[in-house]
Amino acid sequence: MREQQAAQQAAQQAPPPRQVKDKNTPAWLEAWQDPMAGADAFSSCICTADLAGDGEFRLVVATAMKKMKVWNGTSLTSEHDLLEPPVAVCTFYPAEPKSPKRPSLAIAAGTHVYIYRNLRPYYKFTLPALTVDEQEIEVWKMVRDGQIGPKEAFDELANIRDAGVSLTSRSLDLLAMEDGAAGEVEQLRAAYCAAQAPEQLQHFTSITCMGSIKKNMDEWDATSCLFVGTESAELYVLNANGSAVKTTTRLPSVPVFVASTGLLDVDYRIVVACRDGRVYTIKNDELSTVVIELETQPCGLVRTAKQIHVACMNQVIHCYHAKGKKAYSLYLPAEITCIESMEVTRTRAVRCLLVALANNELRVYNEKHMVSKFDMMEPVRGLSFGRMGREDNTLILCTKGGCLQVKIMPRLANLEAVSQNGPPPEQDIPLAVPKKTKLYVEQTQREREQAVDMHQAFQKDLLKLRLNTARAYVKVMKDGQSPVNDSFEGVTVRIQASVQGLGPLFKIRVHVVNTGTKPVYDVPILLVPSDVDMYDLEEVIMQCPALLPGLPWIDAVKCRQKDPAAGAGEIRVIVATKTSPVPLITALIKMPLSEFLD
Amino acid sequence: MGYFSWFFGLMGKRKTKVNILIVGLDNSGKTSIIERMKLQSGKVPKGGMPQEVTPTVGFSVDEFSKGSLSFTVFDMSGAGRYRNLWERHFREAAAVVFVVDSADKLRLCVAKDELDAMLESSELLGKPFLVFANKMDLPTALSPVDVAQGLSLDEIEAHPWQIVPSNALDGSGLQEGLDWLANFLNK
Ligand SMILES: Nc1nc2c(ncn2[C@@H]2O[C@H](COP(=O)(O)OP(=O)(O)OP(=O)(O)O)[C@@H](O)[C@H]2O)c(=O)[nH]1
Ligand SMILES: [Mg+2]
Numbered sequence: 001m002r003e004q005q006a007a008q009q010a011a012q013q014a015p016p017p018r019q020v021k022d023k024n025t026p027a028w029l030e031a032w033q034d035p036m037a038g039a040d041a042f043s044s045c046i047c048t049a050d051l052a053g054d055g056e057f058r059l060v061v062a063t064a065m066k067k068m069k070v071w072n073g074t075s076l077t078s079e080h081d082l083l084e085p086p087v088a089v090c091t092f093y094p095a096e097p098k099s100p101k102r103p104s105l106a107i108a109a110g111t112h113v114y115i116y117r118n119l120r121p122y123y124k125f126t127l128p129a130l131t132v133d134e135q136e137i138e139v140w141k142m143v144r145d146g147q148i149g150p151k152e153a154f155d156e157l158a159n160i161r162d163a164g165v166s167l168t169s170r171s172l173d174l175l176a177m178e179d180g181a182a183g184e185v186e187q188l189r190a191a192y193c194a195a196q197a198p199e200q201l202q203h204f205t206s207i208t209c210m211g212s213i214k215k216n217m218d219e220w221d222a223t224s225c226l227f228v229g230t231e232s233a234e235l236y237v238l239n240a241n242g243s244a245v246k247t248t249t250r251l252p253s254v255p256v257f258v259a260s261t262g263l264l265d266v267d268y269r270i271v272v273a274c275r276d277g278r279v280y281t282i283k284n285d286e287l288s289t290v291v292i293e294l295e296t297q298p299c300g301l302v303r304t305a306k307q308i309h310v311a312c313m314n315q316v317i318h319c320y321h322a323k324g325k326k327a328y329s330l331y332l333p334a335e336i337t338c339i340e341s342m343e344v345t346r347t348r349a350v351r352c353l354l355v356a357l358a359n360n361e362l363r364v365y366n367e368k369h370m371v372s373k374f375d376m377m378e379p380v381r382g383l384s385f386g387r388m389g390r391e392d393n394t395l396i397l398c399t400k401g402g403c404l405q406v407k408i409m410p411r412l413a414n415l416e417a418v419s420q421n422g423p424p425p426e427q428d429i430p431l432a433v434p435k436k437t438k439l440y441v442e443q444t445q446r447e448r449e450q451a452v453d454m455h456q457a458f459q460k461d462l463l464k465l466r467l468n469t470a471r472a473y474v475k476v477m478k479d480g481q482s483p484v485n486d487s488f489e490g491v492t493v494r495i496q497a498s499v500q501g502l503g504p505l506f507k508i509r510v511h512v513v514n515t516g517t518k519p520v521y522d523v524p525i526l527l528v529p530s531d532v533d534m535y536d537l538e539e540v541i542m543q544c545p546a547l548l549p550g551l552p553w554i555d556a557v558k559c560r561q562k563d564p565a566a567g568a569g570e571i572r573v574i575v576a577t578k579t580s581p582v583p584l585i586t587a588l589i590k591m592p593l594s595e596f597l598d
Numbered sequence: 599m600g601y602f603s604w605f606f607g608l609m610g611k612r613k614t615k616v617n618i619l620i621v622g623l624d625n626s627g628k629t630s631i632i633e634r635m636k637l638q639s640g641k642v643p644k645g646g647m648p649q650e651v652t653p654t655v656g657f658s659v660d661e662f663s664k665g666s667l668s669f670t671v672f673d674m675s676g677a678g679r680y681r682n683l684w685e686r687h688f689r690e691a692a693a694v695v696f697v698v699d700s701a702d703k704l705r706l707c708v709a710k711d712e713l714d715a716m717l718e719s720s721e722l723l724g725k726p727f728l729v730f731a732n733k734m735d736l737p738t739a740l741s742p743v744d745v746a747q748g749l750s751l752d753e754i755e756a757h758p759w760q761i762v763p764s765n766a767l768d769g770s771g772l773q774e775g776l777d778w779l780a781n782f783l784n785k
Contacts, residue, residue: 029707055625074703075738345679389704390625392678406704410711411678 028374028395028407032074037404040064041086043300043338043382044209046396049091051119053102057387059396061404062086062107070119073389078119084109088210092224095240101221106242108210108228115242125242130203130232133165137201140170144197150174150189166232168203170196205232211258215240216265225264229255229272235282237264247285252276259303269322271308273298279310281324290324300339304351311336317355317365328368334359342385342409344393350415354395356380362397369417378403492516493547495587497573500556503594504564509556510573514547521546522578527557530570535591536560564594613668616783617690621716622697623709624676627732629654630766631697632673635776636662638769656680657687667780671695681712688721693728693779698749700731700739700763706748713749717757726782727759728775734763758782 039046045062051070052058059071068080068089087110091103094117105116113125139156142148148156157171167175174196177188209229214222225246227237235249235258253276262268270282279292279301292310300311307327308320317330317339335358342352342364353365360379364372378399388394393409409415434440447454496511510525523544529535538558547553559571568591575584620628629651639662654675661670672687674680694716698709716722731745742763746752751759760778764771 029711031704031707073701073738389702390623391705391708394704408705408708410708411681412715 027410027413028372029410031391031394031406031408033403033405034074035401035403037061037069037076038063038065038067038402039069039398039404040400040402041382041398043340043384044088045086046382046384046398047089047091048384048386048388048394048396049103049105051091051102051105056389059388060089060091060105061398062089063402068107080116080119082107082109082114084112087207090210090212090226092212092226092242093221094242095223103221104242106210106212106226108207111204111206113207113210113226113228113238113242123241123243125238127205127207127228127230127236128245130166130205132168132201132203133160135160136165136167136171140197140201143193150186150193153193154189166203168201170199170201205230205234207231209255209258211260211270213237213260213262213264213268213270216263218263227258227260227270229258233274235270235272237270249282249285249287251280251287253278257298257301259301259308261303261305269303271301271303273301273310279308279320292318292320292324294318299336302339302341302353304341304343309339309341309353311339311355317353330355330365330368332357332363334361337380338383340383340385342395344409344415346411352415354383354385356383356397364415366415366417371415371417372413376405491518491520491547491577491584493520493575493584495573495575495585497587497589499589499592503592504561506559506561506591507556508559508571508573508589509554510542511552511554512544512547512575513552514549517549519546519548520577520584523547523584524576524578525555526572526574526576527559528572528574530572534562534566534569535571536562559591561591561594568593613663613666614783615668615670616692617687618669618671618693618695618779619674619684619687619691620671620695620697621674621684621712622676622730622732623699623702623705623712624653624678626676626697626699626702626709627730627766628673628676628695628697629658631695631730631732631764631772632660632671634766634769635772636660638772639664653677657683664776665780667783684712684716685719685721688716688719691722691725692783693726694722695728695730695775695779697730697732698745699733700742700745701733701736703738703740706740706745710749717754723756725757726779727754727757728779729759729761730764730771730775731761732764732766734771735765735767 039061041061041063048057048059050057056072058077060068062068062082064085066082066085068082069076070078087108089105089107091105093101093103102118104122105119107114107116111127114121115123115125136157139153143153154174157167157175161167161175174189174192177185177192207228208231210226212224212226214224217223223240225238225240226242227235229235231254233251233254235251235255236245237247238244239246251272251274253274255272255274257273258270260268260270268284271279272282273279275297277294277297279294279298281288281290294310294312296313298310299313302309306322308322309317311317313335315332315335317332317336319327319329321327332355337356337358340354342354344350344352350366352371355363355365357363358379360376362374362376362380363370376397376399378401380397381400382398384396386394388396388406391408395407395409397405397407399405492515494513494515498509500507500509508527512525514520525542525544527537527540527542529537536559542555542557544553571589571591573587573589577584620632622628633651654673657672657674659670659672661668663669672691674684674687696713698706729749729751731742733739740748742761746761751761760775762771762775762778764775
C-alpha cells in the first residue's frame with residue numbers, strides 16, 4: 001500500500017519529459033544569419049527549391065541590385081547577373097518527365113520571364129505585344145514622313161494620352177522630355193524623333209507579379225504552369241514549358257499580388273489583388289463576379305485552401321472565406337510590410353499567418369490569435385516560409401539592410417490558438433460572501449421595518465455634525481487664531497512673518513497688510529516666545545501707528561537665542577487693537593535651529 | 599592500458615547486454631554508422647556491405663558485440679514526424695549516441711533543440727551521451743569544437759558526455775567513440 005503511494009508520488013513529481021519545452025510563446029530557433037549577404041529583396045523575389053534534385057532545397061534570392069544569388073545551406077554557391085531588376089522569382093516543374101526531376105527557375109523582369117534550368121539561362125519568354133492605338137501610329141507616321149515636327153507630335157501625343165489611351169513606351173519617353181532650357185528640349189525631342197520614327201512602333205507592357213500553379217496532379221514535383229500579371233491589366237497563364245500563353249484574362253485593374261489554389265486542368269482559382277483596391281478571383285479561366293472591396297490599397301495577399309488573407313495599408317489584415325465572405329480582421333499596431341502563410345505539418349497540419357510589421361515585429365497568427373511574437377533588429381523587406389536545406393519549417397527573412405536571416409520553428413512549439421472567448425477565468429472564483437448569521441438576519445429585518453426612522457435619525461445626526469463644524473469655524477475666526485482673520489469691525493488683516501539668519505542671532509521680519517476697507521490706528525504687535533528663557537528679543541512690542549487699507553507695514557526685530565544648543569522654539573506674533581477684546585490675528589513662527597555654535 | 603588488461607581479463611566471461619539508443623536528425627548518418635560498426639565488429643552482413651543506405655522509417659534494431667559487451671542498438675529515424683518515437687526508448691537505453699551532420703550548419707540549432715529536450719528527460723538522467731560529429735570528410739564540415747559549441751555541450755552537467763569526430767564512410771572515429779562508451783558501461 002505504502003509502496004504504491006510512493007510510486008504514485010514519484011510519478012507525480014517526475015516532470016513530464018517533453019512538455020518542459022512546450023512554452024506558450026514559441027521562440028524561433030536562430031539557424032543562421034548573414035548581415036553581409038546583400039539580400040535586399042521582397043517576398044516575391046525569395047524562393048527555395050530542390051534545384052539539384054538531391055533533396056537539399058537551395059535558397060534563391062533575386063536582389064534589387066540585379067543579382068540572383070543561390071545558397072546551399074549556409075554557403076553561397078552561385079551568383080548570376082540579371083539584365084533588369086527582378087519582379088518575382090518562382091520555380092516550376094516543366095512538362096517533360098525526367099528523373100531525377102529538377103525544377104526550372106523563372107525570374108520575371110520587365111517584359112520578360114527568364115527561365116533557368118540547372119541554373120543556366122534556358123529560355124526567355126516575352127509578353128505578347130499589345131495593339132498600338134491608331135492615332136498614335138498616325139502621329140508617328142507623320143513624324144517619319146516629316147509632315148509634322150517634334151513640337152506638334154508632342155502636343156498630339158499629349159492629347160491622345162489625356163484622352164485615356166495607353167501609349168507605347170516610345171511616346172511616353174517623348175512626353176517625358178519636358179524639363180530643361182527651351183532650346184535644349186526642342187533639340188532633344190527632335191533628335192529623339194529622328195532616331196525613333198523609322199523603327200516599327202511596338203507596345204510592350206511589363207510584369208507586375210508572377211506565380212505558378214500545378215497542372216493536373218497535386219504532388220510536390222508535378223508539372224506546373226506559370227502565370228503573370230501585367231501592367232496592362234491582364235493575367236496570362238503560360239503553358240507548361242513557359243514558352244507560350246495558354247489563356248489570357250482581362251482584369252478591371254492592374255494586378256499587384258496573385259495567389260492560386262487548385263489544379264489548372266481540374267478546378268482552379270487565382271486570386272488577384274489589384275491597384276484599384278479590389279480583390280478579384282479568376283475561376284477556371286473566367287473572372288468571377290465575387291469581388292472583395294478594400295478600404296485601402298492592398299499590401300499583401302495570402303491564399304490558403306479555404307481562406308484569403310489581404311493585408312491593407314491601414315494596418316489591417318482581412319480574412320475572407322473563399323467565396324468572398326469576410327471571416328475576421330486583425331488590427332495591427334503598425335504598418336504591415338509583408339505577410340506569408342506558414343503551414344506546419346505535425347500530426348495535424350497547423351495553418352498560421354506570418355506578419356512582419358514596420359515596427360520590426362514579426363508575429364505569427366493562428367486564426368485571430370497571436371501565437372508568437374519576435375522583435376527584429378531591422379524592418380523586414382521580404383520573407384518566405386518553407387523548406388530550406390532539409391528543414392521543412394524554415395523562415396527566411398531579408399531585411400532592409402540586405403541581411404539574410406534563417407529561423408526554424410521548433411518541432412515542439414505550441415502554435416495552437418489559446419481561445420480568449422467565453423467568460424474570463426476570474427468569474428469562476430467565488431466571492432467571499434459572509435455567512436448569514438442570526439445577528440445579520442435580525443439587522444436586515446430591523447432595517448426593513450424601521451427604514452424611515454433610521455433614515456431620519458441619520459439625517460439628524462448629520463445636521464448636528466454640520467452645525468458643530470460651522471460653529472468651530474466661526475470660533476476660530478472670531479478669536480483671531482488664524483493667519484487671516486475674518487473682518488472684525490470691518491478690519492481684515494493678513495500677516496506674514498519670516499525668520500532670517502542662521503543663528504544664534506536671527507531677524508524676525510513681520511509683514512502686515514490691512515486687506516479690509518477701514519484704516520486702523522495704533523496697532524501693537526506683540527512677539528511672545530513660547531519659552532521665555534530661550535530668546536532675547538530686542539523689542540517685545542512693535543508699535544505700528546497706522547494700518548491703511550492695502551498698504552503693507554513691515555518691520556523687523558532682532559532676536560538672539562540664549563543657548564544656541566538648546567534646540568528650536570516658537571515665537572507667537574499677535575496683532576491686536578486697542579478696542580477689540582480678541583487679537584486681530586496671530587501667527588506662529590517656528591524658529592530654526594542655530595547652526596553656529598560660538 | 600588499464601582498458602586492455604580489463605579487456606583480456608574478461609575475454610572468457612559471458613557477454614553483458616546493453617541497450618543503446620542512437621538518435622540524431624535525419625540524414626546525419628546514424629544507419630551508416632551502425633552498418634560500419636557491425637562491419638568493424640566482424641559481423642559480415644548477408645548480402646555484403648549495402649551500397650546505398652535508405653532513410654530509416656520509424657526505427658530498426660541491430661545487434662553487434664564489442665569486447666565483453668553485446669550491444670543492442672535502436673536506430674531511430676531522425677525525420678521530423680518520427681522524432682516523437684525517440685522518447686519511448688529512453689527508459690531501456692543504457693546510453694545515448696547522438697549523431698550530428700557536421701556539414702549541416704543550418705540545422706545545428708535543431709539538433710541542439712532536440713538534444714536539450716533529451717537532456718531534460720528524467721528517464722535519461724545520468725546516462726552517458728556520446729556525440730558523433732559525423733561527415734568529417736566533407737569540406738564544409740564544422741570542426742568538432744564548433745559542433746560542441748553549437749550544441750552547448752559544456753553546459754551539460756547531469757550527464758557524462760564525449761564528442762568524437764567521425765566518418766561513417768571509412769569508419770574513422772567510430773571505435774574511439776565506442777571505446778569511451780564501453781569504458782563507461784563497464785564501470
Ligand atoms: N560524406 C559522408 N557522408 C555520409 C557519412 N555518413 C553518412 N553519410 C551519408 O549520409 C546519407 C544519410 O545517411 P543515413 O545513415 O541514412 O542517415 P540516417 O541518420 O540514418 O538518416 P535517417 O534514417 O533518415 O534518420 C547517406 O547518403 C550516407 O551515405 C559521412 O561520414 N560522410
Ligand atoms: Mg537511418
